[in-house]
Amino acid sequence: AAGVIQSPRHLIKEKRETATLKCYPIPRHDTVYWYQQGPGQDPQFLISFYEKMQSDKGSIPDRFSAQQFSDYHSELNMSSLELGDSALYFCASSFNRDFEQYFGPGTRLTVT
């Protein structure tokens, strides 16, 4: 069965650079969630989209923005990167904001 696809899987950036993370949900899923997991920490909700509109917002820094496109894929844009942004970024998808969220493998971002 198709799963959530995230790209890239690994990304290394320097401080003050920008990064774009992509998420391709499971086919027919219309809801996308972004989570950030720092080293040794639990995943923290950042933002979610339903039918291309932002549906909920968590602890997402103002330096980050995200959107969901007409094909339901989503991109997380991160600017002015800081060392503390180094983390594993997960995308999850569901159908119609259903409670069953399926997680992608994550993108590991390292900021040096």
Add this chain to the structure above:
Amino acid sequence: GEDVEQSLFLSVREGDSSVINCTYTDSSSTYLYWYKQEPGAGLQLLTYIFSNMDMKQDQRLTVLLNKKDKHLSLRIADTQTGDSAIYFCAETIYSSASKIIFGSGTRLSIRP
């Protein structure tokens, strides 16, 4: 408020049962989950339980929910070396568009 708490470590002997405990504070939690994360890997949904249920069994996994005490447990029968991972307890509140709140995770290690 939203808070999910778990003990950080659990060590069990191979073949024994593992019981991982979790407490949550939000009485409006609708769904409660257990996710498994192996080192460097993504989040795998193991099982979930609706807040109006007391117990759910799925092969080697048994979830018990005590709504009065806001206590959730995951029992893994016949624990195997492949069960070594971090187990996250999590909750969602449907009115919040299903964003998931994770606990800090319990690292399960298996002794021979």
